[in-house]
Amino acid sequence: MTGGGGAYGNLFSQGFSLGILIAWFKEASIIDSSIVSSAETSDMLVYGAVFSLAFGYIGRFLKIVTDHLDSRK
Template sequence: MNWFTQGFSLGILFSWFSSASIVGESIVSTASASDMLVHGAVFSLGFGYINNFLNMLVNHIESWESEDD
């Protein structure tokens, strides 16, 4: 799983649904393409940094465990 790609997709969905409304029997969004790209980029960076932090944390904990052996 690529966290950057997942974050970008989630950002686009967030932008689309945050400005969506139900008209008749369909869902309509007024989100512009630039809004979706900005949200996608921000979520992508956020998810990427979270992934990098978690990887560093796991590697650090694993190094502690290997020192104990």
């Protein structure tokens, strides 16, 4: 499943990546000048899936709105 193409096409992938990063940093701590995370793989996948869907649907909604506004010109 792809987005609307262009800038909106990567929103699913970007949302997934951001979700994984948020889950990872949520459980992160600094130990001996290193960042260590105790995040579970399942948590990262769930966060990734949720953010992927959210970003994808927001992108599609914005594409519908911009297409509608462009068609009115």
